[in-house]
Amino acid sequence: MKTINDIQDEIIADFSLFEDDMESKLFYLMDIGKKLAPMDPAHQSPEFIIKGCMSKVWVYPIFNEGSLQFEADSNTEITKGLVALLVKIWNNRTPAEILQTDLYFITQIGMGSMIGSQRSNGFAGMIQQMKIYANAFQNHN
Amino acid sequence: MNPINSIAEIRSLFPVLNEQVNGKQLVYLDNAATTQKPISVIDALQSYYLHDNANIHRSAHTLASRATEQFESTRELLQTFINAKESAECIFTKGVTESINLVAASYGKLVLKAGDEVLLTEMEHHSNLVPWQRICAETGAVLKFIPIQTDGSIDLEAALAIINPKVKIVSVVWVSNALGTINPIATIIEAAHAIGAKVMIDAAQAASHFKIDVQALDCDFMAISSHKLYGPTGLGVLYGKRELLEAMPPYQSGGEMIKEVFLTHSTYNELPYKFEAGTPNIAAVIAFKMALQFVTDIGHETIAVHEKSLYDAFLLGIQQSSFNKIKLIGTNPHKIAVQSFEVVGMHHFDVGMLLDASGIAVRTGHHCTQPLMRKFGIEGTVRASFAIYNTAQEIDYFLAALQKICDRIK
Numbered sequence: 435m436k437t438i439n440d441i442q443d444e445i446i447a448d449f450s451l452f453e454d455d456m457e458s459k460l461f462y463l464m465d466i467g468k469k470l471a472p473m474d475p476a477h478q479s480p481e482f483i484i485k486g487c488m489s490k491v492w493v494y495p496i497f498n499e500g501s502l503q504f505e506a507d508s509n510t511e512i513t514k515g516l517v518a519l520l521v522k523i524w525n526n527r528t529p530a531e532i533l534q535t536d537l538y539f540i541t542q543i544g545m546g547s548m549i550g551s552q553r554s555n556g557f558a559g560m561i562q563q564m565k566i567y568a569n570a571f572q573n574h575n
Numbered sequence: 576m577n578p579i580n581s582i583a584e585i586r587s588l589f590p591v592l593n594e595q596v597n598g599k600q601l602v603y604l605d606n607a608a609t610t611q612k613p614i615s616v617i618d619a620l621q622s623y624y625l626h627d628n629a630n631i632h633r634s635a636h637t638l639a640s641r642a643t644e645q646f647e648s649t650r651e652l653l654q655t656f657i658n659a660k661e662s663a664e665c666i667f668t669k670g671v672t673e674s675i676n677l678v679a680a681s682y683g684k685l686v687l688k689a690g691d692e693v694l695l696t697e698m699e700h701h702s703n704l705v706p707w708q709r710i711c712a713e714t715g716a717v718l719k720f721i722p723i724q725t726d727g728s729i730d731l732e733a734a735l736a737i738i739n740p741k742v743k744i745v746s747v748v749w750v751s752n753a754l755g756t757i758n759p760i761a762t763i764i765e766a767a768h769a770i771g772a773k774v775m776i777d778a779a780q781a782a783s784h785f786k787i788d789v790q791a792l793d794c795d796f797m798a799i800s801s802h803k804l805y806g807p808t809g810l811g812v813l814y815g816k817r818e819l820l821e822a823m824p825p826y827q828s829g830g831e832m833i834k835e836v837f838l839t840h841s842t843y844n845e846l847p848y849k850f851e852a853g854t855p856n857i858a859a860v861i862a863f864k865m866a867l868q869f870v871t872d873i874g875h876e877t878i879a880v881h882e883k884s885l886y887d888a889f890l891l892g893i894q895q896s897s898f899n900k901i902k903l904i905g906t907n908p909h910k911i912a913v914q915s916f917e918v919v920g921m922h923h924f925d926v927g928m929l930l931d932a933s934g935i936a937v938r939t940g941h942h943c944t945q946p947l948m949r950k951f952g953i954e955g956t957v958r959a960s961f962a963i964y965n966t967a968q969e970i971d972y973f974l975a976a977l978q979k980i981c982d983r984i985k
Contacts, residue, residue: 454598456597456932457979460929461929461983488924509922510922512925513924547597550928
């Protein structure tokens with residue numbers, strides 16, 4: 435199984451292919467979102483909406499045999515791509531691994547200029563919520 | 576000032592139009608949110624702080640006198656710009672929002688009683704809705720709405736039927752910010768006056784596009800924005816007929832708005848100062864004169880002709896079959912150069928970000944008109960709004976970027 439940093443490095447390599455072409459980066463992000471496994475509609479309830487996002491984003495955690503899986507969806511494609519990146523990195527990881535992650539890919543792919551400050555805040559909200567879930571399951575054990 | 580002859584010359588007056596966004600030349604199509612500022616406005620802001628900074632109407636020294644003269648000369652030009660009877664009928668506010676709040680809180684409280692009606696339209700900006708909701712809740716008056724039709728125009732027949740003697744205030748947007756529709760306000764004003772109601776016009780989106788004549792319109796109040804009229808932000812105007820403004824109680828109280836203050840009571844200043852409590856946004860007022868001068872020098876007719884040519888080019892392009900995923904919202908032809916639309920199959924936030932990646936600035940969202948969006952059964956739109964400095968080439972570039980987005984949708 436690839437490590438968290440293996441996956442981050444792959445993401446960095448993929449985005450670097452587009453150099454400064456912002457439109458292509460966004461299209462690529464949308465494609466990543468399209469590949470996200472479908473979310474159980476029953477899990478798209480208000481309590482699983484990420485706070486602070488302009489778009490609607492749902493993240494539903496499933497704790498299974500010591501590691502976490504995430505179901506996620508969004509009503510906008512770019513945001514769905516953003517949450518899909520996090521799912522890609524953190525699916526099937528232990529709460530400890532999630533909590534210890536340094537998400538260095540964010541600055542390396544130039545996320546700030548790609549999605550702007552408002553969506554960056556929303557993205558930070560997704561990260562925070564997924565870590566809150568990890569923390570809750572870690573303490574539960 | 577010399578006449579301005581070409582769009583290229585006009586563009587050269589707007590330094591920000593040379594900005595690069597995401598490595599692309601900026602194409603600014605969010606003019607209904609705020610227009611860019613000509614260099615004369617920017618210079619005036621700077622010059623005030625460099626050379627004339629002083630508080631107005633108070634001190635005897637030279638700087639105070641220079642600042643006061645410039646401040647009041649904007650009011651004089653404004654009087655001409657909207658053809659008010661006198662400059663004292665032009666009150667400086669923070670913006671259209673404050674102008675409407677002022678009238679709702681002061682005039683609304685003065686005249687409204689339980690059972691009276693306040694008439695708005697279904698297409699109002701929240702700024703011309705929420706203040707009236709509050710004063711109606713306070714006084715027991717009832718809000719009524721002129722319905723709008725599927726093409727984004729108001730139903731004039733229904734409007735005339737709904738205007739009845741219980742209506743005391745009619746407050747209507749002249750040009751819809753979300754749809755661009757130009758409303759038949761002259762007819763509404765006449766009908767409202769026939770039953771003794773007073774009329775407030777929200778001219779936020781109108782003033783940069785066509786000539787305003789408050790006396791010919793005979794409106795009782797009008798709200799105008801500086802920043803949507805090539806001027807600085809944080810400044811608006813409330814026009815009101817003298818007899819109404821004199822009868823109204825002050826809105827805010829403090830400095831400037833008083834005549835004499837005793838420990839237990841005060842008497843209030845003359846118009847317009849009665850409604851200008853506190854130190855105003857002096858620099859903005861002074862620079863706003865340059866914005867009014869800019870529009871006057873070009874002429875509303877030239878602006879209207881150019882903006883219409885841009886809008887027609889956009890509409891012609893977007894009606895091509897390759898754009899079958901674009902659904903226009905607000906199709907009534909009597910409108911300014913503003914178009915809201917949906918890209919069917921893609922959220923407007925995504926469309927907005929993809930356009931931004933190409934350097935194109937548009938507005939996405941509900942445009943502070945949530946009831947209107949609900950009426951159309953949508954959450955929001957993409958809105959492109961054109962101004963005097965936009966070019967035919969920019970429209971072509973915008974259409975090409977939209978085409979690329981549409982092509983991605985399966």
